[in-house]
Amino acid sequence: MTTPVRTRVAPSPTGDPHVGTAYVALANYAFAKKHGGDFLLRIEDTDQARSTPESERAILAALHWAGLSWDEGPDVGGPHGPYRQSERSAIYKRYSDELLANGHAFRCFCTPERLDAMRAAQRAAGTPQKYDGHCLAIPPEESERRAASGEPYVVRMKVPESGVCVVHDLARGDVPFEYATVDMQVLLKSDGLPTYHLANVVDDHLMEITHVIRGEEWMSSAPKHLLLYGYLGWEPPVLMHLPLLRNPDKSKLSKRKNPTGILFYERMGYLPEALLNFLGLLLAHAPEGQEIFGLPEFIERLDLSKISLGGPVFDIGKLDWLNGQYLRALSTDELLARTMAWGFERDRLVRIAELAQSRVERLSDLAPAAGFLFAGRLAVTKESFAGAKLGDDEMRKALALAMWRLDAERAFEKETVERVLKGVGETLGKKFRDLARVYYVAMTGSPTSLPLFDSMELLGRDIVRERFRVALAAFGGVSGKEQKEWQALQAPDQTNGAAA
């Protein structure tokens, strides 16, 4: 081993921490450790519109909760920083300029409208959809002049017109791609920030990443990346594409069909070591039995070149079994300590007691009244909703809109919940009073319970989302068509005072 192995996970902070991120992180972490190398975490926040600091914090916290740690990263620092791409703009610009100067890239002044029209025409003609090279013909001087005059442009990479790019994948072997099918990817957006492709290649090189282990969705951009390494005169890392986690119906794991948030599993009461073990099972399987193992053993048995390439279904049933095994292996003291830390902290108990106090007549009433706050999924059926003043479709709509709109909120305090739920009432033209019963049943399992908004805050976003999903499923779910129609329903205007 001449150069030390270095791997990384590079999440984009655009949403809730995803189990897929933990899966990729685990593979990278274990691979690096197996070879005595370093694992680092980099934040890919070049999408200004969608990236948020809250999401970044949540992702780091969730990965730490899962039991993963990194040698370098935005929170722990390191010699190759900064580890947040938004803080590295000048670096990308420099290489973009170099590519421009070398003639490996060119400025493209095409408007979004022209590109749309171009794609529409290509679709109609049935030809491959890719950039047509319109701005390739612009002479360098003119390109310079137009850029200097302030005309908006992007930088695109050039791609050979013919020939084949062979991608060496650690698990799949050689995968050939015709250059003719590779698009002239945008490297630098008109806002001056890089796209994933440029930032990724530059950072992986500068951070001395030796093995890029990432999701299979990147497979088809590998030729672009390899081309960039070549243009920049750099040695490309070893590539390895991991199969994607799937829903039970084999589609790519999505939160519409499944809980995908790491924090959901935490709130459901899964142990991090069980979740990691479960993910590890999808990456390295023991020939004979022995499915329960910790990180050290996992590192030892991992062999990415032998990984099973079919996308594995994220089988929650198996996770349940595994988690049960871990729970039973705990001493009673440990089990109790873990349970207390998980959902019975004193502060939380105090809040619950405050909510319940006016509703109890005996001390024995308290635990039953608050039970739903300590449960995971509720056993609600369509019958649970009987007695509401709304029709089935109205209830489904009320449930679905609340779920989607809550998803879109950054915060999850009771005020947020109240505003959103009441807003749904306005949208539907219903008194919130009539909607409330539906929400009570979905959230607490009963039409009468502790105050709704406080309870939802206490439950937390992940459990709330799952309860909405379960309630909706009890009604048969929402069709794709309905989803489109309903999401188009105007949310109450924030300017009309509701937010004040």
Added chain:
RNA sequence: GGCGCCAUAGUCUAUCGGUUAGGACGCCGCCCUUUCAAGGCGGAGAGACGGGUUCAACUCCCGUUGGCGCUACCA
């Protein structure tokens, strides 16, 4: 549509030319047990299809079908 990846039971997988195709989850049954779990024991259940290559194919090759991904100034 184009390009690419993938294909063993419902699910996760072992096998790397010669096996009664092994294990785990789930399911079913039995045992244990005041119930229910847990635990123990047992059972049902798989090589997508069609061609090759070979003495021999789940395993290698080709095709078909199916699933998935990519096809953005998102990652």
